[in-house]
Amino acid sequence: MSAMALEEYQRKRRFDATPEPPAKLETKSGHRFVVQKHRATRLHYDFRLELDGVLKSWAVPKGPSLDPADKRLSMEVEDHPVSYFDFEGNIPADNYGAGSVMVWDVGTWQPLSAVPVDGKYVATTDDEARAMLKKGDLKFRLKGKRLNGDFALIKIRGRRPGSKGNEWLLIKKHDEHEVDEYDIDHYDSSVLTNRSMDEIAGDEGSAEWRSRPSGGRGKVKAPWLADAIKKFDQKKAAEKKAVGAEQAAGKKTGAKKTSAKSAKAKPTDIRATAEEKKTLNPRRKSA
Ligand code: MN
Numbered sequence: 214m215s216a217m218a219l220e221e222y223q224r225k226r227r228f229d230a231t232p233e234p235p236a237k238l239e240t241k242s243g244h245r246f247v248v249q250k251h252r253a254t255r256l257h258y259d260f261r262l263e264l265d266g267v268l269k270s271w272a273v274p275k276g277p278s279l280d281p282a283d284k285r286l287s288m289e290v291e292d293h294p295v296s297y298f299d300f301e302g303n304i305p306a307d308n309y310g311a312g313s314v315m316v317w318d319v320g321t322w323q324p325l326s327a328v329p330v331d332g333k334y335v336a337t338t339d340d341e342a343r344a345m346l347k348k349g350d351l352k353f354r355l356k357g358k359r360l361n362g363d364f365a366l367i368k369i370r371g372r373r374p375g376s377k378g379n380e381w382l383l384i385k386k387h388d389e390h391e392v393d394e395y396d397i398d399h400y401d402s403s404v405l406t407n408r409s410m411d412e413i414a415g416d417e418g419s420a421e422w423r424s425r426p427s428g429g430r431g432k433v434k435a436p437w438l439a440d441a442i443k444k445f446d447q448k449k450a451a452e453k454k455a456v457g458a459e460q461a462a463g464k465k466t467g468a469k470k471t472s473a474k475s476a477k478a479k480p481t482d483i484r485a486t487a488e489e490k491k492t493l494n495p496r497r498k499s500a
Contacts, residue, residue, distance in 0.1 A: 218267045221291035225309045233304060234296035239266040242339070246322040246355060247298050248277060250401075252410055253312035258397075260287060260383065262322055262353070264342060267292040273383055276317075276397040277360055281385045283395065287366065289379040301405055303414060313414040316405040320357030327352065334363055334386070349381070358404045362390030 219236035228235055242265055249259040251272075258276035261268035271287035278285055301316045324342035325334035327350065334352055345351040349368025355361055363386035371378055385391055401409050 218265070218292040219294055222293055225291065227308065231304050231308045232302050233300060233310075234294050237294050237296065239295040242266055243295075244321050244323060245295075245298055246318075246320055246357065246360075247316060248318040248357075248360065249300070250276070250315040250317040250410060251310065251312060252314075252414065253304075253310050258317060259290075261293060261297070263295055263298070264339065264346075266295065268295055268297055269346070271366070271381060271383070277364075277383055277385075278395040278397065279360065279362070279385050279390060279392045280395040281387050281391050283385070285383040287381040287383045288377075289368075289381060299405060301403060301413065313410055315403045315408070315410055315413055317400070318357045318359040318404055320355055320360065322356075323354045325352040325354055325363060352386070359400060362386065362388045 219238055223236040226233060226236075243263050245263045247259075247261045247268070249261070251257055251259050255274065258273045259270055260273050260277060261270045263269075270290045270293050272290050273285050273287045275283075275285050298319070299316060301314055303313050304311050323336050324339065324345065326337040327341065327345055329335075334354070336354070342351065342353070349370075351366045352363065353366075354363050365382075365384045365386060367382045367384065369376075369380040369382060373380075403409075403413065406413075
């Protein structure tokens with residue numbers, strides 16, 4: 214199963230036209246999770262759990278909730294590569310999932326025993342997690358920046374005619390992390406870059422972003438998260454250049470249109486890159 218795990222991800226994307234990471238299966242398996250806010254044709258949140266070298270993924274139209282009364286419809290989608298974990302940016306028009314992607318929450322997850330022990334769910338193995346996934350009733354604990362506590366993902370058995378059989382419910386379990394009402398719109402900022410969705414969608418070197426680049430970063434404690442942020446910063450400048458070059462060179466048709474587009478985008482990209490260098494190395498004199 215896992216050798217095939219990223220085939221659908223691969224098939225749906227043109228990697229000369231999207232900044233998304235390639236379909237690479239990881240050999241090491243961790244237990245990170247990510248929630249990405251995705252302003253595509255319809256706004257939704259992508260909920261992803263790292264398991265067996267991929268990110269198991271669900272698209273959650275209303276997003277996760279810390280209120281146990283909310284049962285959030287979650288469409289199971291194709292496994293994503295683990296490197297998608299810190300993907301934030303814009304998927305260009307005419308690509309699968311075109312729109313802006315924000316890293317809305319990150320952290321670690323732990324599968325929980327299917328059966329409570331003394332009324333409490335306790336940590337269990339990946340083997341049991343795989344069995345629970347197969348059965349369509351996965352219990353787990355999140356330790357994130359925004360989402361914490363025990364949750365369940367429960368598969369809905371073909372109730373509606375025309376259902377693709379990929380519908381689950383994401384439900385907060387009762388614990389000390391539950392809240393009475395949860396307004397997800399209140400949290401419109403990236404946990405990686407502190408940017409709003411509009412800032413991600415617009416000029417990434419916007420004045421607003423530059424004025425508070427350290428807002429979300431000073432609080433980072435976990436080393437793996439600090440690594441992810443560092444990697445994000447370093448990758449970004451290179452990716453921008455690469456995508457621009459690929460767009461200019463990669464398309465067989467519409468060459469004129471493409472080069473006009475990248476010529477238009479160039480000054481912005483160069484300016485943003487200079488700003489990023491300044492942020493990474495404050496001693497560097499501005500260009
Ligand atoms: Mn999505």
